[in-house]
Amino acid sequence: MPPSQPVSAAAVDSDTAATDREQPRQRVIEAAADLLAREGRDAVTTRAVAVAAGLQPPAIYRLFGDKAGLLDAVAEYGFASFLAAKEAKRAGQAPQDPVEDLRAGWDLAVEFGLAHPALYSLMYSEPTRAASAAFTTGMKILMGRIRRLAADGWLRVDEHLAAMLIHATARGAVLTWLSLPEDGRDPALLTTMRESMVTAVTNQEPAVQTAGPAGAARALIAALPEQSALSGAEQHLLREWLGRIASDG
Structure with missing residues (x-):
């Protein structure tokens, strides 16, 4: 194995600084999400969130720009939470x-x-x-x-x-x-x-088990990315033809 390259002090300092910036940001987002859940959207003011996160109000503007930026970050936190719940539900499950x-x-x-x-x-x-x-x-x-x-x-x-x-x-x-x-x-x-x-x-019932061409066309469209016999241009043309057949069904 080749010898590992030493990590520079500058790189360590940069990573540490990024972590230090992320910690208060995440704390503010979680505090805002908690206020939102307990008291509703009107309760999510920059002052209330700053107090809940243990920061001064100017920190909110430094981290998120304004209240709209904070709400966008909380919404993103919501999407990430849902995605985590979805992945946890799927983990270890046999295909059904x-x-x-x-x-x-x-x-x-x-x-x-x-x-x-x-x-x-x-x-x-x-x-x-x-x-x-x-x-x-x-x-x-x-x-x-x-x-x-x-x-x-x-x-x-x-x-x-x-x-x-x-x-x-x-x-x-x-x-x-x-x-x-x-x-x-x-x-x-x-x-x-x-x-x-x-x-x-x-x-x-699965359309590919019937005589109609529309379901078979949709099934073939789905399978196209997994094949390599056709060029990109050929795939594009075939997809267009199959799309017409699928739509006609």
């Missing part, structure tokens, strides 16, 4: 039926929203927050579920539309539920919305 996997993922998203109502409302109050790193990673996991549905012939619509339907119904279910008075919350709302989503997104 792709449609049941879709249901389980939808249920997990809704359960997170109902367990963290103020945080969830903040996460989805600004459309631009969909560009956050944690949200993007979560969408990649969702697209993996959708790709599995497509590859097995279950997908009824194209993958992009499926992702929008799944995301919109889960988000709509949570926000609608939270807007209702507690005595008016019927669990049938959540079950019905989930099953409506499943019906809209999936076939009752």
Whole structure:
């Protein structure tokens, strides 16, 4: 093995400084998230958060720019927390039926929203927050579920539309539920919305086992990235043709 290179003192100092900066930032975010959960969004003032985090108010502006920057960081913290819960749920689980996997993922998203109502409302109050790193990673996991549905012939619509339907119904279910008075919350709302989503997104039987070409086209589109026989240009052309067949179905 080659000898290891010595780490310079400057590099150590840089890493230490980065850690020192990150610690108060994380403390402020967690304090803000706690205030949000206990007292609501109006309670998340720069002064209240600074006191809860054991810092002076100017530190909030130095770390986040302004209150809007702080709220964006708390929303990102929410997306990261949901992603961690999703990965913990998946860890150690054997692959299950792709449609049941879709249901389980939808249920997990809704359960997170109902367990963290103020945080969830903040996460989805600004459309631009969909560009956050944690949200993007979560969408990649969702697209993996959708790709599995497509590859097995279950997908009824194209993958992009499926992702929008799944995301919109889960988000709509949570926000609608939270807007209702507690005595008016019927669990049938959540079950019905989930099953409506499943019906809209999936076939009752795998389409590749039927004579119709649309399901087979979607299954082949899903499998294209795994093959190497075609050039990039050929794949692009084939994807266009298959897309037409899939849409016609």
